[in-house]
Amino acid sequence: MRVMIFSTVYFPLVGGAEIAMREVTDRITDGSTSLTTGVEFHMVCARLKPGLASTENIGNITVHRVGFGRTFDKYLLPVLGTVKALTLGRFDAAWALMASYGGFAALTYTWVRPKTKLLLTLQEGDPLEHYAKRAGKLEFLHKKVFQRADAVQAISRFLAEWSIKMGFKGKPEVVPNGVDIAKFTTRISSVRRGELRASYGFNDGDVVLATASRLSLKNGIDDLIRSLVKLPASYKVLIAGDGEDRQKLEVLTAQKGLQGRVVFLGSKPHDELPGILQASDIFVRASLSEGLGNSFLEAMAAGIPVVGTPVGGIPDFLTDGETGVFCQPRDPDSIAAAVLRIQNDPALRSRLITNGERVVREKYGWDGIASRIRGMLVNLQRP
Numbered sequence: 001m002r003v004m005i006f007s008t009v010y011f012p013l014v015g016g017a018e019i020a021m022r023e024v025t026d027r028i029t030d031g032s033t034s035l036t037t038g039v040e041f042h043m044v045c046a047r048l049k050p051g052l053a054s055t056e057n058i059g060n061i062t063v064h065r066v067g068f069g070r071t072f073d074k075y076l077l078p079v080l081g082t083v084k085a086l087t088l089g090r091f092d093a094a095w096a097l098m099a100s101y102g103g104f105a106a107l108t109y110t111w112v113r114p115k116t117k118l119l120l121t122l123q124e125g126d127p128l129e130h131y132a133k134r135a136g137k138l139e140f141l142h143k144k145v146f147q148r149a150d151a152v153q154a155i156s157r158f159l160a161e162w163s164i165k166m167g168f169k170g171k172p173e174v175v176p177n178g179v180d181i182a183k184f185t186t187r188i189s190s191v192r193r194g195e196l197r198a199s200y201g202f203n204d205g206d207v208v209l210a211t212a213s214r215l216s217l218k219n220g221i222d223d224l225i226r227s228l229v230k231l232p233a234s235y236k237v238l239i240a241g242d243g244e245d246r247q248k249l250e251v252l253t254a255q256k257g258l259q260g261r262v263v264f265l266g267s268k269p270h271d272e273l274p275g276i277l278q279a280s281d282i283f284v285r286a287s288l289s290e291g292l293g294n295s296f297l298e299a300m301a302a303g304i305p306v307v308g309t310p311v312g313g314i315p316d317f318l319t320d321g322e323t324g325v326f327c328q329p330r331d332p333d334s335i336a337a338a339v340l341r342i343q344n345d346p347a348l349r350s351r352l353i354t355n356g357e358r359v360v361r362e363k364y365g366w367d368g369i370a371s372r373i374r375g376m377l378v379n380l381q382r383p
Helices: 016-028 073-086 101-112 128-148 157-165 181-185 190-200 221-230 246-255 270-278 294-302 332-343 346-363 366-380
Strands: 002-006 040-046 055-058 061-066 093-097 117-122 151-154 207-212 235-240 262-266 282-285 306-308
Touching: 002 073, 002 101, 016 061, 016 093, 016 366, 040 073, 040 101, 061 073, 073 101, 093 101, 093 366, 101 117, 101 128, 117 128, 117 157, 117 366, 151 157, 151 366, 181 270, 181 294, 181 346, 190 270, 207 221, 207 270, 207 294, 207 332, 221 235, 221 246, 221 332, 235 270, 246 262, 270 294, 282 294, 282 332, 294 306, 294 346, 306 332, 332 346
Parallel strands: 002 040, 002 093, 040 061, 093 117, 117 151, 207 235, 207 282, 235 262, 282 306
Antiparallel strands: 055 061
């Protein structure tokens, strides 16, 4: 079976969607997971940055980049990507990673190859109104991606419902992103935990609130920082990630007189994240929108309680008082109250940790997820 994937970007330019694609495709063609071999993956994506190879193998995907190494390459992807895909022979299925520029490319390709079945994966995490605004006068084409899809894989019920509103005529299948369970459930020693906390500037008596995300408005990091004003001085914030709002957040920290209580780690390799989480006490992300929220699942696997908002796909895994605690969006007081609720109730804290890890082990392992997506691709070939 030959599958052509259309994506706006791919490694080394990655977010959660691209990481998920690699985790899934590596397992679909890897005999170690007991999945049948024989699936050949190619991908067309935009080059976007100079110096990236035109063609290279990344995991089990042969990646073909088109464009000139500039930002506008994504606008050229529907045309250049389709032309490139047509030169690579016939494919049994097309697979669009999100209904964005890669989705437009997949749509264009299926116009030229109308018998090709199309799987659309929805990983979108921004507020849904943003996508309509970005599409502008081309919103009808955005909807065409959904209408043309033969199957939709959504990482949350929230996105599955969106696909129907956008015109998908079938029944979307909710298949979430997963977690590298072995990596995140392996516990660091107490000595190592102390060393990490000291390296970040924290004392044994500090309560460390960690967050890991792109530093952008949608992830509510400004509200997390503001919540410190409502918490005792021993409560600190550890921020892993970078993004367009970093300078604004640093200014906010200074304005609130919180320089000694907020630590910006910047971008860190994903392999370091289990240690960062386990060196912390509570994971907090007061998201304004969320397709699913992999960072929450990773924190649950790492054995720390989580605080999140009841938006997007988060309610798929977060039940208040059972697998986490809810706060409200744009409400620093609510964040502070949720944190204190956990920290002041040892029984609640223990229950959240136990239930959180159990849910991740049962529902969010990559092997099972890859098996389900492979089944969707195989089903596309059936009459």
